[in-house]
Amino acid sequence: MSESIEIEVAGSAPTPPVSVEIDVSHAPAEAEPTPAQPNKRRSRKRASAEVPVQPNPEPEPSPAPPPPPHPASAWSTQPSEDLFEVELEVRNRAAQAEAPSSSSLGDIAAGLLSLVGENMRRMTEEQVGKVNEMLGGTDLRDYLDPDFWKGIGMVLQYQVQEQVDFIKRRARGEYTIDPYGLDPDIIEIVRPFVSFMYHTWWRVQAQGLENVPAQGRALLVANHSGVLPWDGAMIASAVASEHPLQVGRVVRSLHLHWFTTLPFIAPALAATGQVPGLPENAVRLLENDELVCVFPEGIKGVGKLYKDRYKLARFGRGGFIQVALRTGAPIVPVAVVGAEEIYPMLHNAESIAKMLGFPYFPITPFFPWLGLLGTIPLPTRWNITFCPPISTEEYGPRAADDPLTVLSLAERVRDTIQETINTRLAERTSIF
Template structure:
């Protein structure tokens, strides 16, 4: 067993001990799952061995991929322990607190080791009470909600949970949509967001919506319109402060070369992405590239307006553009400091 696998195994054991749950998994199902993961791991290894990187940084990236993608071991261990530890109790939006904590070591491995995330200003998130984290949206397959939630939980002084809103299309996939809900994602709509804020939750929203995901690599980190001010209206109705957040790394994780509508309707998607690896490597092309992520939080924006201002289109539009400008400024700072997308 490699050093990474040993550390991961130890982290999973610790998580299992903290959870103190052993609901068990039917033996036949467990064997079938482990066999499928073993075959997948072997095929992944063959794919990686067949690649011939030309540059030193490519070789380092592939070395990291081989280490991280020892799926025969890592995914088998993670799946087994999560299925043992998952709860039968979920909240109104499908969040499974026990199962989410059981998967935390795997999420941490992805975010801290694979994406090597750097964070600053996380203390801008209020210690308690409702808050709206407003961030840019990127990536043919967006990891930004998961990364943002993990960063706040791990690095905030109060280790706050953040519920992030995801597009409806994410729920069209049988496994992916359910998994995201179990980890804390919520279907994006004003009603769901308001319910969470009224309960005192911190939520993450991505006002660019699908337009943010449709950006090609040439258009990376250029903010799209922030809708019609739905975030501002939520803040006015609930009194929640708005925390601008900039996330860098998602555009390089899945660089979108172009879009195609071919077969998209059959899958219930607005488009199918074409990246340097997908669809050329088949399902392996969906694996995220090891881009270095950076997350910056700005000071909270307090509106100092009465709730009745929600019916004033000019006030809503003015604040909406102010928030968008602050997110764009944070993005500019992060992009100006980094040396490249992968280091």
């Protein structure tokens, strides 16, 4: 690297905003389990399933009267959810059955149904339609009917084929990435995990999402905490899944460019749509009217000690404000509460960090004592508040070169986040 380049970088990169996270928000919206066309052919068999369950089920249930409108016909709009209901029912019936062979058969049937349901959560609309078609004439509650096994067999075969095709397609290199390295296939693979962390592990409560514009550029500025940067993934997840207009907006988080020098982490970050935190990148993304998330505290925030929790560190030198002023992007302050406690960092072992080349090395009650188990974050309850946007347009792009404007705006954003955090902390009764 030449001298001139280094000088340029040092001069123009006052705050590399720091974050690393798994972001699931870029996947195409149609990958969600989406409504398929209503399945009418199932009605006859469904009616037969409505026959009250007998302690000793008949191998051939008698033909039933015309079907009454059934609320559970949500099957076609929420295929996987409905499949789980059916699975439960099959399991109950199998448990009530007297013949042992019949009960074990029922268990197998229930297991297969749950497998199909699990897989259907990940399918695209087109694939769900195909599965619906295959299961068309089959009553999923009647596992003693040979049609049931035929239908399930066909669906399983189809699913295996899909997986094999997917792997073959990857092996042939037939997939597309964007010039930043974002790979929609990888995001699809990560999505269920991040969704689990969001909904089940941390039970994230998102507020003020209406402050995130449904279109056009905006700069999300958040507090950074929690040793490992999970907060970015959760912010992205909140915007992608809970925005009131359901626009499924992609949040591009900026991470410390140091991460791009790490093996395995660098390609993973790129594939999930993360971008190194250089001002050029932020300006380019905002000029393309994207939603960009920065963490101006950087390493100082994410490597905070437990005793300093919820005290915002210095907001760099206001580089993120300069970016917003240059592009006229509104700033949305974001306050994350709950992430500070996921890894209570008692001590920063700087000598080990220096030896390993890490920015910090956390000592928590569980790490490094429990090894990999110590990296499991505590299941705290989170709250993410999106504050009203601060407009930067009235200052004009020239203001980016005025240190007073930049620093006072940075202070204003920091105060907003700190106040919001304090309010949320006062409202909170328990960290779990």
